[in-house]
Amino acid sequence: MASFLSNSVRSLVRKVPNTATAQATRSVTTLQETLMAQVPGKQAELAKLKKEHGSHVIGEVTIDQCIGGARGIKAMLWETSNLDPEEGIRFRGLTIPDCQAVLPTYSGVKGDGEPLLESLLWLLLTSEVPTKEQVDSLTAELHSRAELPAHVIPLLNSLPKDMHPMTQFSIGLNACQTESVFAKAYNDGVPKTDYHEYVLEDILSVIAKLPEIAAIIYRNVYHDGVVNKDTSLDYSGNFCRMLGYDNPSFDELMRLYLCIHTDHEGGNASAHTTHLVGSTLSDPYISYAAGLNALAGPLHGLANQEVLRWIQALKDKFDAEGKAVNEETITEFAWETLNAKKVIPGYGHAVLRKTDPRYTCQREFALKHMPDDELFKVVETIYQVMPGILKEHGKVANPYPNVDSHSGVLLWHYGFTQYQYYTVLFGVSRAVGGLCQLYWDRALGLPLERPKSVTPEWLWSQVKK
Numbered sequence: 001m002a003s004f005l006s007n008s009v010r011s012l013v014r015k016v017p018n019t020a021t022a023q024a025t026r027s028v029t030t031l032q033e034t035l036m037a038q039v040p041g042k043q044a045e046l047a048k049l050k051k052e053h054g055s056h057v058i059g060e061v062t063i064d065q066c067i068g069g070a071r072g073i074k075a076m077l078w079e080t081s082n083l084d085p086e087e088g089i090r091f092r093g094l095t096i097p098d099c100q101a102v103l104p105t106y107s108g109v110k111g112d113g114e115p116l117l118e119s120l121l122w123l124l125l126t127s128e129v130p131t132k133e134q135v136d137s138l139t140a141e142l143h144s145r146a147e148l149p150a151h152v153i154p155l156l157n158s159l160p161k162d163m164h165p166m167t168q169f170s171i172g173l174n175a176c177q178t179e180s181v182f183a184k185a186y187n188d189g190v191p192k193t194d195y196h197e198y199v200l201e202d203i204l205s206v207i208a209k210l211p212e213i214a215a216i217i218y219r220n221v222y223h224d225g226v227v228n229k230d231t232s233l234d235y236s237g238n239f240c241r242m243l244g245y246d247n248p249s250f251d252e253l254m255r256l257y258l259c260i261h262t263d264h265e266g267g268n269a270s271a272h273t274t275h276l277v278g279s280t281l282s283d284p285y286i287s288y289a290a291g292l293n294a295l296a297g298p299l300h301g302l303a304n305q306e307v308l309r310w311i312q313a314l315k316d317k318f319d320a321e322g323k324a325v326n327e328e329t330i331t332e333f334a335w336e337t338l339n340a341k342k343v344i345p346g347y348g349h350a351v352l353r354k355t356d357p358r359y360t361c362q363r364e365f366a367l368k369h370m371p372d373d374e375l376f377k378v379v380e381t382i383y384q385v386m387p388g389i390l391k392e393h394g395k396v397a398n399p400y401p402n403v404d405s406h407s408g409v410l411l412w413h414y415g416f417t418q419y420q421y422y423t424v425l426f427g428v429s430r431a432v433g434g435l436c437q438l439y440w441d442r443a444l445g446l447p448l449e450r451p452k453s454v455t456p457e458w459l460w461s462q463v464k465k
């Protein structure tokens, strides 16, 4: 890959020498080689579609959609995943159970344990299921790119402990932008046909650096500030050690967690923001930092902390009143929330119309690893009553739980109770989806995103015609 790069940029690339593992696995086809072989064909296919069918109509837009957050408008090309309202997410055509069956795991035996994050990264970028050797070479490559620039650790250490972890995360990633190979290459005037080669460098480096930024924040805010690595492990395993967790079952949970939160087609706020900001040719570091800021909103990724906050408030209220948490008290608390004109966090979705399969696979993990956990039973009871309550409420298009409804309770089981931090874990994972697409955005030469807005007067003029 580095041979494609100009001399001035090459000095920024892969500053960390290849590890022994990377050298040993050099015989496998690398991620970069796989992509370079795919790009010309994908470019030609898209050019043909545009040339021969560019004027084909694929939808219409109503006033409701125009003022209603663009729900359902098909206006974005997304390679890496697709969301069906009934079935849920498919990553390059594979459902979550498909991924669990075919993607390489830590043990090396397919289906034995959860897929490795590196497996999903490879799948999303290339649309191919990697071999274990390819995944191992990617693990080594990510470890070799993980070093943070010297100024970032003191910066993170200087942040107020009461600053929200997502704000710290965004600051940390923005500060790493000094390493952007793409920004330097653009400045040096490389031709636009080469952008994707530099963008790929940045994408892999961002994904590699995020766990340590995240771990420093966690250890600073809640513990002693000390981060210990173990790069003999995979990406998720090493991340768990950096956070301070050393438990094989928690490692598996983190592998599942990091895989299922990666991508949710293009319209969700964090992926869309990354894509939009990237379309201005902002580099992947600051494009994804923008995506993190979108993820930090309570209607999006922050809902995972809000779910735990809601459950704790529920428990506190009924503990104080000497009442049990059961179907009756949950129903009472849900109506209090709804009557106060607040949302039930973890329920509803802009696209899904059934229980989120990411919820289902986390529930299955809980049934396998923690069937008797007290908080899991509360989440199960909420699941029994909430769809009925929301249907009765009558406003919600989807009364079923989304991914955020279940993730916190699993973390809590392992002693990871600092729920204000939960969205940072989501942010480590979402980088993979948003940035894999950003690679294809540049490889396919997608343009600046700039939809047309209209005034209320214009809308009135349309209906009065």
Ligand SMILES: CC(=O)SCCNC(=O)CCNC(=O)[C@H](O)C(C)(C)COP(=O)(O)OP(=O)(O)OC[C@H]1O[C@@H](n2cnc3c(N)ncnc32)[C@H](O)[C@@H]1OP(=O)(O)O
Pocket (backbone or CB within 6 Å): 298, 299, 300, 301, 303, 338, 342, 343, 344, 345, 346, 347, 348, 349, 350, 351, 395, 396, 397, 398, 402, 403, 404
């Ligand atoms: C990773 C993720 O981002 S998954 C989503 C995480 N977010 C949450 O869990 C927060 C709770 N859920 C919600 O706020 C919503 O369901 C969203 C934001 C996810 C989707 O929003 P929309 O597509 O607008 O949902 P929908 O069409 O069902 O909204 C219709 C009405 O129901 C309300 N509604 C939707 N979900 C809920 C809910 N969980 N609790 C109460 N009211 C709700 C909306 O606020 C809206 O009210 P309004 O007409 O007064 O504005």
Ligand SMILES: O=C([O-])CC(=O)C(=O)O
Pocket (backbone or CB within 6 Å): 263, 264, 267, 268, 269, 270, 350, 351, 402, 403
């Ligand atoms: O798809 C959405 O709008 C929200 C969501 O579940 C995600 O981004 O994971």
